[in-house]
Amino acid sequence: MSDSRPNVPRHVAIFMDGNGRWAQQKGLPRIKGHETGAESVRAVVRGCRDAGVEYLTLYAFSVENWVRPREEIGGLMKLLRLFLENNEHELHENKVRLRVIGRMSDLPALIQRKLKKVIAATKEYTAGNLILALSYGGRAELVDATQQIARKVKAGELEPEEISGQTIADHLYAPDVPDPDLMIRTSGEMRLSNFLLWQLSYAELYVTDVLWPDFREPHLQAALDEYAHRNRRFGDIK
Ligand code: IPE
Ligand code: IPE
Ligand code: MG
Numbered sequence: 001m002s003d004s005r006p007n008v009p010r011h012v013a014i015f016m017d018g019n020g021r022w023a024q025q026k027g028l029p030r031i032k033g034h035e036t037g038a039e040s041v042r043a044v045v046r047g048c049r050d051a052g053v054e055y056l057t058l059y060a061f062s063v064e065n066w067v068r069p070r071e072e073i074g075g076l077m078k079l080l081r082l083f084l085e086n087n088e089h090e091l092h093e094n095k096v097r098l099r100v101i102g103r104m105s106d107l108p109a110l111i112q113r114k115l116k117k118v119i120a121a122t123k124e125y126t127a128g129n130l131i132l133a134l135s136y137g138g139r140a141e142l143v144d145a146t147q148q149i150a151r152k153v154k155a156g157e158l159e160p161e162e163i164s165g166q167t168i169a170d171h172l173y174a175p176d177v178p179d180p181d182l183m184i185r186t187s188g189e190m191r192l193s194n195f196l197l198w199q200l201s202y203a204e205l206y207v208t209d210v211l212w213p214d215f216r217e218p219h220l221q222a223a224l225d226e227y228a229h230r231n232r233r234f235g236d237i238k
Contacts, residue, residue, distance in 0.1 A: 184206045
């Protein structure tokens with residue numbers, strides 16, 4: 001994940017979906033799908049690094065996912081803890097910075113502590129960025145940004161007329177991160193499910209029927225290859 005190469009997306013956002021269906025198809029408990037999905041995460045982090053992608057955002061847990069059965073949520077939180085414990089050394093080896101977007105304070109205290117530790121330990125790294133969306137919702141993010149902006153207006157630090165698109169972008173969870181160029185959704189669902197609503201405005205969308213636990217480097221490469229041939233116009237006529 002370093003200097004940008006032609007036609008390589010600088011930022012890839014991945015909607016990791018289909019873990020439950022993968023397990024169901026195999027007659028396994030849903031958590032087995034999440035477990036195998038963690039292997040896909042490792043594969044994709046490596047694949048993005050090798051391809052020269054600078055930012056990788058992974059939608060791991062939505063603000064709406066809290067309605068799932070307690071047992072499944074507990075299993076997911078345990079997997080997140082294991083993922084951090086087992087992969088921290090690889091972030092250091094590759095000088096990858098870990099970040100989180102979402103309402104991190106919703107997460108169990110132990111997970112928050114671990115996340116904060118790894119975030120702090122990797123914050124100077126510039127070779128790549130791994131951004132985990134946890135208790136993340138696009139609307140929640142815009143609500144949080146709006147509240148911050150309103151506080152500044154109330155305090156007299158900002159005039160309402162001064163609020164621009166840039167002001168909103170500046171108050172999102174990771175304001176310095178460029179918008180995703182490519183959004184990949186696995187398991188064939190054609191919807192955004194509250195993912196990066198502001199930031200995906202001009203992203204190229206790629207939906208594959210492959211379920212997340214089966215997604216590996218060749219599938220990532222197929223998405224990157226397709227992206228390389230897309231014609232991004234941004235409203236222009238080229
Ligand atoms: C994605 O897989 C992982 C999370 C939402 C945490 P799902 O658990 O949504 O799997 P499906 O969509 O039910 O197959
Ligand atoms: C939500 O996916 C976000 C993640 C992949 C973590 P869902 O599986 O919850 O989305 P819906 O419910 O199918 O829209
Ligand atoms: Mg799903």
